[in-house]
Structures are given as C-alpha cells and as structure tokens.
Amino acid sequence: MAGTIFSHGVIKVFIAAEDHPPPHVHAHHPSEGWTARFRFSFLSDITGLYRFKRRQFRPTIGTLNDLADAIMQHLPACREEWWNTHGPQNGIGLINQRIETRAIPTGDKLIARVPLKPDRNMAGITAASYNSRNGKVSLSLSDGQKLLLTAGQHIDEAKEW
Template identity: 35%
Template sequence: MRVGTYKGHVIAVLLRDEHCPPHVHVAGKDWDARFRFSFLDGDVELWDVDPERRRPSGAVLEGIRQTLRQRHYLARARRIWWEKLQTVCLDNHSWDWEADEVVPGLVIRRGVYVIASARHDVAGRRTILNLVRAPGSVEIEL
C-alpha cells in the first residue's frame, strides 16, 4: 500500500509475505531499497539496496528517508503496517523500566520486564506495551 512519493519514487508497505522489522519498499528503475521505521520513535534508516551496484545517489536515498520521516508519512506507514500485519515487531523483547527503552531479547534482570504484548493506537499515535509482572503498562507517544 502506498505511503507517499519522493521525486516519482513510490514509498510503499508491501503486504504479501511481509516480515519484521517494520519497513517500506521503494523501487527505482534499476534498484529496490528498504527503509526501516519504528513504533518507538521517529527514526528511519536505510536498510538495504538491491542490487548494491545500482545503488542510487546518497542524495536520493536521503531524500526518501527524510520524506518518510515526515510525521504524516510515518504515521501512515505505521497505520498500514499495524492494520494489515497486526504487529509492532516487539515480540520476544524486553523493556528496561529505569532506562525507558526496549532491550533486545528476553532479558531477566531487575527492572527489566518481558513485553507480553504490544499494539499501536492509530488514533492516539502511540504504542502501548503490556509487560509481564510490571508495575504498569508503557505508553509511547509518537
């Protein structure tokens, strides 16, 4: 599904056989690129370009990245991903209560809680984490 465009390049979330981490696809004439995004913050990063030998200029890739970082495009990408795939890709991760951040993997130590479930609130533009045996849930404003 189309998220937006940058200089004629369509930025889209593909829905067939999609997988974590959350990302969009951009097809050029001779190349395809993927950009990762998050349900935790506004970061967007280039994931890969295929084939690498046909990689477009850094300015084109950065322009696409900056376009996707715009609040309305990122919100649309998140909405499409959540509504169609029903995941924010935080399964099998943990939350460090004191550091206020996700810890990769299932970590067992004081102040770190396993993420039991996570969901995206499209209307509220937030991610909600339900944690195992934690003092409460976590709401991350986007």
C-alpha cells in the same frame, strides 16, 4: 504489494503485503530498477536504511538520504499502514524484546527504552499494539505492567539503524 503510502518523485514508498517484522517500508524506483528498504520504529522517531536490491542502477547516497528524510516526514502514515497491514498478525516488532523504563516529569511520565544489549532482569514485552487514531503504543509486560506510550517519544535501539 499494499497500497502506496507516498511518492517521492518517481519513487513509490509502500509496505509489502507479505512482509514481516521489523517494521519497514519499501522504496522502489521503477526506471532505475532498485528497491530500498527502510526500517522504522513505533517507539522512537528514527528510520534507517535496512537493505537494498538493484537490477540495473544503484541509488545515490543523496537519494537514500532524501528518502530517509521523506519517510521521517511520513512516519505516522508509515506506522498506520504497517499496523493496518501487519499489526494483528505480526505486531510492531516488539514482542519478546526487553524494556526498561525511567520516570520523567513530562509527556508520558516515563521514558521507555528497548536496549540493543538488554539486562536479563528487565521485563519482557508480551503484547504490543498501536492505535493510529491517537498515536499510542500499548505494551503488556512480563511483570504485569501495562504501558501506554506516545509513538516516537521513546528509544528503540537496533543494530540495523
């Protein structure tokens, strides 16, 4: 287990050293004996319950919702810890995904979307990295484009949300 990112009451939220994409955190309640995993994105500001295991008690829906809210509040720290723990070996879960972009007048000057059902003609992501100092995601695409995107301002569709 890597270090605790934050605590929510007695629940410790962390990234496990042996994890693999998609990016996610573990939330462990020691006395009730359950661990929930919440997936998060480097492109969009979204998180969702991924899975949970129980040994004794089940977490309540209210507890899981509170945890999802807390993870959203700590999303920059979760992204940073994921990148520091897994980034160089496992990336940020975007390699081999297809991406579409559309020009917009504000922010990054484009909106990027990783669709759940991509069109085969969309460019593929060949390399992805994250800079926690400036909150930027760098993407290299199969068509030669290089994108520098602000984390949380784009769209990452996934069936697990």
